Amino acid sequence: MPPGSFARLATLLDPVEPGSTPVNLSVGDPRGKVPEFVTEAIQRHAYQFGEYPPINGTCDWREAAAGWLVRRFGLPEKAINPDTNLLPLTGTREGLFLAPFVVMPEKKADKRPAILIPNPFYQCYAAAALSAGAEAIFVPATKETNFLPNYAGLPPEVLARTAAVYICSPSNPEGACASEEYWRTLFAAADQYDFTVFADECYADLYYAKPPASALPVRYAQSKSFTRLLTFHSLSKRSGLPGLRSGIVAGDAGLMAKFRALRNYAGPQMPMPLMAASAAAWSDETHVAENRALYAERLRWAERYLGNRIPFKSPDGGFFLWLDVGNGEEAALKLWREAGIRVLPGAYMGREIEAGKPETNPGFRYIRVALVQDLSTIQAALGRLGEILSGAP
Numbered sequence: 001m002p003p004g005s006f007a008r009l010a011t012l013l014d015p016v017e018p019g020s021t022p023v024n025l026s027v028g029d030p031r032g033k034v035p036e037f038v039t040e041a042i043q044r045h046a047y048q049f050g051e052y053p054p055i056n057g058t059c060d061w062r063e064a065a066a067g068w069l070v071r072r073f074g075l076p077e078k079a080i081n082p083d084t085n086l087l088p089l090t091g092t093r094e095g096l097f098l099a100p101f102v103v104m105p106e107k108k109a110d111k112r113p114a115i116l117i118p119n120p121f122y123q124c125y126a127a128a129a130l131s132a133g134a135e136a137i138f139v140p141a142t143k144e145t146n147f148l149p150n151y152a153g154l155p156p157e158v159l160a161r162t163a164a165v166y167i168c169s170p171s172n173p174e175g176a177c178a179s180e181e182y183w184r185t186l187f188a189a190a191d192q193y194d195f196t197v198f199a200d201e202c203y204a205d206l207y208y209a210k211p212p213a214s215a216l217p218v219r220y221a222q223s224k225s226f227t228r229l230l231t232f233h234s235l236s237k238r239s240g241l242p243g244l245r246s247g248i249v250a251g252d253a254g255l256m257a258k259f260r261a262l263r264n265y266a267g268p269q270m271p272m273p274l275m276a277a278s279a280a281a282w283s284d285e286t287h288v289a290e291n292r293a294l295y296a297e298r299l300r301w302a303e304r305y306l307g308n309r310i311p312f313k314s315p316d317g318g319f320f321l322w323l324d325v326g327n328g329e330e331a332a333l334k335l336w337r338e339a340g341i342r343v344l345p346g347a348y349m350g351r352e353i354e355a356g357k358p359e360t361n362p363g364f365r366y367i368r369v370a371l372v373q374d375l376s377t378i379q380a381a382l383g384r385l386g387e388i389l390s391g392a393p
């Protein structure tokens with residue numbers, strides 16, 4: 001693994017004096033207002049810090065998580081069994097990291113198993129694939145492929161040794177959403193070549209025009225079950241509570257049984273008071289609608305400030321702008337030097353397709369801008385960003 005994205009960003013920017021008081025638009029830290037009901041639930045259950053929590057979660061948590069999945073994805077009420085189709089995660093990241101260990105064969109088609117990863121990608125996927133002994137194969141997600149990887153179009157010999165694929169929708173960094181057709185095609189390939197789909201949908205509730213199509217309902221409509229599917233959901237984005245460390249893994253009951261067994265040996269449990277707070281957060285949509293409205297307002301301003309200066313595709317979901325600026329590293333350095341604006345070069349989330357040719361990294365031309373600061377900070381920063389990168393006042 002190369003150094004992490006933010007370590008690379010520090011190496012690029014820290015030796016350089018910022019042009020103004022720094023504004024950090026590089027990290028996707030949602031900085032949500034903590035809803036009162038979350039604080040109250042933690043206080044009410046604080047005495048349970050004295051107990052070991054169950055790896056399966058409490059009955060209340062399981063009911064709340066199953067209820068949200070059924071409501072949010074329009075599933076038949078009995079489609080999700082709270083006891084067999086889901087488990088709590090201490091943030092989706094740990095679940096995404098452990099998932100390959102659940103499904104990894106020693107060999108696939110007599111070869112070293114592969115895990116397919118979109119390029120660019122959330123860096124945990126590659127660490128997980130390598131730790132589980134798989135070959136990580138990076139599949140470009142570019143403008144030409146609607147910013148999603150075309151896994152189903154890979155050569156049959158690659159798909160035959162594929163044990164699992166990561167797919168992120170809405171995607172970080174591009175904000176692209178998989179359509180129903182995309183999911184159907186991917187599941188058809190999973191059935192044909194016998195691999196598992198890890199659907200990272202931690203931004204599923206942060207959308208703009210309409211809720212994105214999702215893995216669970218498409219898979220259920222196809223097979224009346226969730227065969228070969230694990231989906232990952234998070235309170236970090238929907239509720240703006242990344243510090244709570246709370247997520248769900250849901251899907252195929254057979255895979256979940258294996259996941260539970262692994263977690264019983266080695267998984268982190270979610271503390272009971274945080275489980276109570278999480279159950280409350282999965283059961284409430286008011287604070288989520290408020291969060292969504294805040295992001296929509298920030299995106300409207302971004303379109304207004306940047307739209308006629310830097311052409312960009314508005315994200316369908318998530319809270320990042322993925323801006324084509326020609327050379328992301330140069331742009332990040334310029335923004336920092338001239339205005340103290342900190343953004344992430346897209347290349348730091350991707351991998352070169354041809355070794356030694358940085359421009360073959362699908363993130364090379366881009367910067368990722370996180371819309372997580374308050375509106376006035378974003379307005380001021382985007383105004384400057386637009387001026388500096390377009391060269392026009």
Ligand SMILES: Cc1ncc(COP(=O)(O)O)c(C=O)c1O
Pocket residue numbers: 028090091092093094096122168171172200202233234235236242245246247
């Ligand atoms: C694509 C993606 N997946 C997973 C995560 C991890 O989220 P959590 O806070 O639930 O661990 C993030 C967080 O930034 C992310 O961007």
